[in-house]
Amino acid sequence: MTSSLVRGRPRHATAHIRVRVAHALVGAVAGAGWLAIPVLAAQDPATASPPPHTVDAAPSAPAAPSAPTAPSAPRDDESSAVDLILPVAVLGTAGVLAAYSYVRRTRRSPGVVSRAPAAATPAESDRQARAALVQADDSVRASEEELPFAAALMDERTVDPFRVAIRTARGELAAAFALWHRYEEGEPQDPGDRRQALVGIIGRCAEAGRVLDARAGELDRLRWAEVGPALAVAEGAFRRLAARAAGARATASPLHERYGPSVGARMAGRVEVAMDRLVFATSRLNEARRAADLGKHDRAVRQLRCAEGAIAQAGVLVAGVDDQTRRLREAAALVPTALTGAEAVLAAAREAGTPVPSGADDTLAAVRAELTAGPYDPLAALRRITRALVRLPGARSGVLDTAADLVARADAAEAEDFVAVHRGAVGADARSLLAAAVRTLGAAHPVEAAALARRALESAERDVRAHGLPESDAEGSAGAVLGGVLLTGEPDDGPPVTFGGPETRDRLRPGTD
Incomplete structure (x- = not known):
């Protein structure tokens, strides 16, 4: 070692x-x-010893005349x-x-690590920002799903810090999505400012995760001292939801005849996914009960969290069927009045000399024809009416404003539910458009919000088609992976999502239990 x-x-x-x-x-x-x-x-040549084999002249002998010696010889040796x-x-x-x-x-x-790593390319920074947005959004959604199960075992004072953490993380995430939406729209334009925008997005996402990570361990200590009470809460929630799911199926069945095949297919799809999650929850609740009886605490906790995540998503889908059915009834009652109001707005615009949008009259005529032609989607009819007149004076008053708000809320809710239960495949673009739709709806621009919500839903559906729909399995594990209930592509061994950020949300990874 x-x-x-x-x-x-x-x-x-x-x-x-x-x-x-x-x-x-x-x-x-x-x-x-x-x-x-x-x-x-x-080394001076003048003081050097004479060369060997040299005989000195006799001192008495007169000096023989000789050729004059060059006085520069010593200087040459010196040089x-x-x-x-x-x-x-x-x-x-x-x-x-x-x-x-x-x-x-x-x-x-190559074997030496550089002290100053190369700066990320724009494409790499873009990829990092997308990944950070998806991870932060998943962390917030998973934390929101788990907290109600924990709150059933605690008093409000104990639960409040965790709610505050989720709100704080949600605020950081909303700011990051707002920055990303502006970035995708081309703002800012300066390359340096765009790099800083990506840094800001990644930083906001990291802060959202940090806030949730800081509370994860405390929630575990409060929740999992004993598995029995938490298991009883989940089993009770499952039984209540199973009864509601049967009612949702009964509600969705006649929508095909009443509002047309497109509405019927959407509602039936919701019920089908909800049932898939409930099948998965049934299997994991049984495993959790068995593990608890055998004293395998860690395994029981892990299986119970899998079941809780599936129950939460099934609850979203069942509630969505009820909410959308109610909105369809409201829209069906509103369409005739909205048509009359829209025709009055067009007439007033012509009298005032205001240019009328091309195709507005044809849109209203087509919607009026649908009223007598048979089953139709009333929300789609209101959507077409409000879009056709959005730029005209009077389009944001009275019945038309009510119609636009109803459509925007229905579209945003549908996109939200789809992203929530397919988040294992949905990317950053759909999530960003959904966040933009929510911001725009809050700013009282319902027509624009509805358009953003429809784009978000279409983008999310493309992501799911590109990812591939899971093959049906007996326990619904593949659907749980697609829904983000399990974090990996290994349904039997992957950890369930938990309250927390990127550092802690996979802490229930299987061990040796």
């Missing part, structure tokens, strides 16, 4: 050793060069010694440069 000291050594420690060796080599070469300079300069200084200095400099080049090459070798 590798020791902790070896594991803790920085990767560039070897590079530091080579640097020290190179520095020592440079110092040695430079020192030798400087020491050689005075030695060479001290030779001085001339040696330059080559030595050159050699020293060359050594220094060679050692420096070696060090530079060593530091740049």
